Amino acid sequence: MKFQVKLIACLFTVAVVANAQAADKFIILQSTTSTQNSGLFDHLLPVFKAETGIDVRVVAVGTGQALKNARNCDGDALLVHALAAEQQFVAEGYGVKRTDVMYNDFVVVGPGRDPASVAGVKDAVKAFKTIAEKQALFASRGDDSGTYKKERELWNAAKVDVKTASGKWYRETGSGMGATLNLGVGMGAYVLADRASWVAFGNKGNFKIMVEGDPELFNQYGVIVVNPAKCPNVKADLARSFESWILSSKGQTTIAAFKKNGDPLFFPNSPQ
Known part of the structure; x- marks a missing residue:
């Protein structure tokens, strides 16, 4: 026992x-x-x-x-x-x-009416410069993500100081990719997104990929x-x-x- x-x-x-x-x-x-x-x-x-x-x-x-x-x-x-x-x-x-x-890769998505007329542009830096010149709404993650780091590289290459535009045509969300895409669609603002997040995103509305294919967008x-x-x-x-x-x-x-x-x-x- x-x-x-x-x-x-x-x-x-x-x-x-x-x-x-x-x-x-x-x-x-x-x-x-x-x-x-x-x-x-x-x-x-x-x-x-x-x-x-x-x-x-x-x-x-x-x-x-x-x-x-x-x-x-x-x-x-x-x-x-x-x-x-x-x-x-x-x-x-x-x-x-x-x-x-x-x-x-990264892509720039935007509303179907394309207010900055960047659809089909193969040069991402040129597209960013055009968005700034036309002061078209742009929604940024505004965090320390890899996507935001790439975005800042593109603005710097375009010689655009987005700090002076913050709160005007340039809107920082301080959010993740999904939330920023949602806000971008709601505002009708361009957004830089990684392709995987964009493909998986379910609230596209009339948004489309505007800029893609530039080697600078490699991810x-x-x-x-x-x-x-x-x-x-x-x-x-x-x-x-x-x-x-x-x-x-x-x-x-x-x-x-x-x-x-x-x-x-x-x-x-x-x-x-």
Whole structure:
């Protein structure tokens, strides 16, 4: 009888430890609203979990905020899209390394009446300059996201100081991509968006893609494992498993298979 009690207690302890280990088998992924809102993670992460048993808990914010969160050791890995900021993050020792994962592009969308007459323009900088000259409404995310960083690059290249136009024709929303698109449609304002968010967006109204195809609108995503030397709480082994999988042929094939209305939203380009 005593042996049976000890055996049951032992089995109970093993079960508790196993459950605790399973519950702890997750990583926090700091990522962007575009990857989340497009539905990519709903497609991608169940496949990863089925193969590895690792759960991924996504924090979807702008790239700048994602990098800031990771600097505060709140996260195990990142999947973001602002190359210069990512490289700086790694150079400062917060990331182990940065690797290309996939890409798509940015597009300028606007109302069907096209008040700035930029539809079909292949030069994004020229389109931005024209929007400013005609003082056509433009809705900006106004945050530290990868999309906003790209937008500021384009305004700078067009030699337009949007600070002087803030609150006039230039409206900063301080919101994510979906909310900014909603506000843009409501105001009849042009918006710079990543293509995946635009394709997945459901409240297009009479809005259309006005500017696309310029190499300046290229949008690269990278994966980074947070450096455990900076953040000892990082689940480095699990994060490396995610990094290895998403860069592998299976991860890349799974990304390529994600489509809306038959069109791919992201194009894998891992160097592996």
